[in-house]
Amino acid sequence: MEVYTNFEGNNLVFGLIGELDEHSAPFVRKKLDEKIEQEDFNDAVLDLSRLSFMDSTGIGVIIGRYKIMKKQNKRLYVRNPSPTVDKIFKMSGLYEIISRV
Amino acid sequence: MSTINSMKLTIEAKSQNESFARSVVAAFFVQINPTLEQIEDVKTAVSEAVTNCIVHAYNGAQQGTIEIACSLTEDTLTVEICDFGIGIENVEQAMKPFFTTTSTGERSGMGFTVMQAFCDNVCVTSSKGHTTVKLVKKVA
Numbered sequence: 750m751e752v753y754t755n756f757e758g759n760n761l762v763f764g765l766i767g768e769l770d771e772h773s774a775p776f777v778r779k780k781l782d783e784k785i786e787q788e789d790f791n792d793a794v795l796d797l798s799r800l801s802f803m804d805s806t807g808i809g810v811i812i813g814r815y816k817i818m819k820k821q822n823k824r825l826y827v828r829n830p831s832p833t834v835d836k837i838f839k840m841s842g843l844y845e846i847i848s849r850v
Numbered sequence: 851m852s853t854i855n856s857m858k859l860t861i862e863a864k865s866q867n868e869s870f871a872r873s874v875v876a877a878f879f880v881q882i883n884p885t886l887e888q889i890e891d892v893k894t895a896v897s898e899a900v901t902n903c904i905v906h907a908y909n910g911a912q913q914g915t916i917e918i919a920c921s922l923t924e925d926t927l928t929v930e931i932c933d934f935g936i937g938i939e940n941v942e943q944a945m946k947p948f949f950t951t952t953s954t955g956e957r958s959g960m961g962f963t964v965m966q967a968f969c970d971n972v973c974v975t976s977s978k979g980h981t982t983v984k985l986v987k988k989v990a
Contacts, residue, residue, distance in 0.1 A: 771901045772865035778956075802869075804897040805964045809956035833890040840967050841960050 752780040754788070761790040768802035774810050781814050785821075793818060794850060798829035807834075808841050815847055826850045851923035855881060863904045863914035863933065871918060872896040878920050879927045884989045891968040892927065892987050898961040899931040899983045906951065907935025907981055925990040931983045938976040945974065 750773035751766040763781060767773065785793070795811065797803075815825045828850050830838060838844050857878055861867040872893040879892050900916060908914035917932040938944045944951075945966070950959035965972045971986035 768869055770865070770868050770897055771904060772868055802872075802893065802897075804894050804901065805958045805960040806901060808958035808960055812958065813956040831890075832887065833894060836967075837894070837964065840963070841958065 750776055752777055754784050756790070757794070759791040761788055761793040762796055763793060764796045764799060766799040769800060769807040769810065770802065770804050771806045774806050778810055778813065781810075782817065785814065785817055790823070792824040792826065795825065795827045796829055797827055797831070797834055800831065800834060803834045803837060805837070805841070808837065808843060811843065811847065824848075851925065853921045853923055856919070856921040858920075859918040861900075861916050861918070862912075863908045863916050863935075864912050865901075865904055867916075868897055868900050868904070871900050871916070875918065875920055875927075875929055878922070879987070882922055882924060882927065882989050884927075884987075888987060888989060892929070892985075895965045895968045895972075895985050895987070896929060896931070898965050899929075899985065902961050902983070903931065903933040903935065903981075905955075905957075907933040907937075909936065925988055927985075927987045927989075929985040929987075931985070933981050934979055935981065937978040937981055938974065941974045941976055945972075 753764045755762050818825050826848050859874055861871055875896045876889050876893045903916045914935055919930045921928050943949055945962040947963040948959040950957040969985045970988045973984040975982050
């Protein structure tokens with residue numbers, strides 16, 4: 750599992766590469782939280798184009814980051830989920846709080 | 851319909867085995883020509899069931915045994931995932947969306963809901979020391 754970050758204007762982009770499950774979740778959580786704390790940005794986008802697998806553990810990880818950012822008045826978006834990841838987002842109601850861009 | 855093939859896999863309840871378990875079941879499933887979407891559905895459902903064993907049945911101790919038994923008919927995969935952990939006190943309640951017994955670790959409580967959405971049938975039997983989750987996926 751790999752997490753990369755870059756800026757698009759004032760917004761931070763998190764790219765997730767690999768498989769997000771119970772095993773990789775602690776690493777992803779740590780990496781994202783470090784960047785959320787360290788970087789100066791407006792909103793953040795999770796780019797899921799290279800995320801090849803995610804189960805419901807990923808829902809918990811994403812909601813957790815959403816809550817942290819909400820406290821800082823920042824918004825979290827997602828983009829490019831695979832059809833299966835998109836299905837998980839839809840069925841869990843995640844799109845009601847995190848918009849797809 | 852009669853069984854055309856079967857396999858059994860025993861793994862330790864370690865999170866690094868999740869990816870291995872779902873990949874093995876997916877590779878076995880390929881024999882009856884599922885679509886890519888059906889393969890992904892099975893991988894996701896198996897991952898949920900194995901995660902439940904590791905996180906709940908064995909309380910995240912990273913030890914214990916998980917047995918995965920698969921069988922195929924011409925159009926159906928059946929996967930039985932068994933653990934020998936603490937058991938589920940109230941299966942009906944555990945299967946409700948957003949239900950979780952864990953207050954830490956950002957659990958979504960969506961594991962069984964995902965299994966039900968991604969499989970044709972999900973059946974859970976549990977007593978103290980033995981839980982079986984049976985997943986059925988049809989290719990037709």
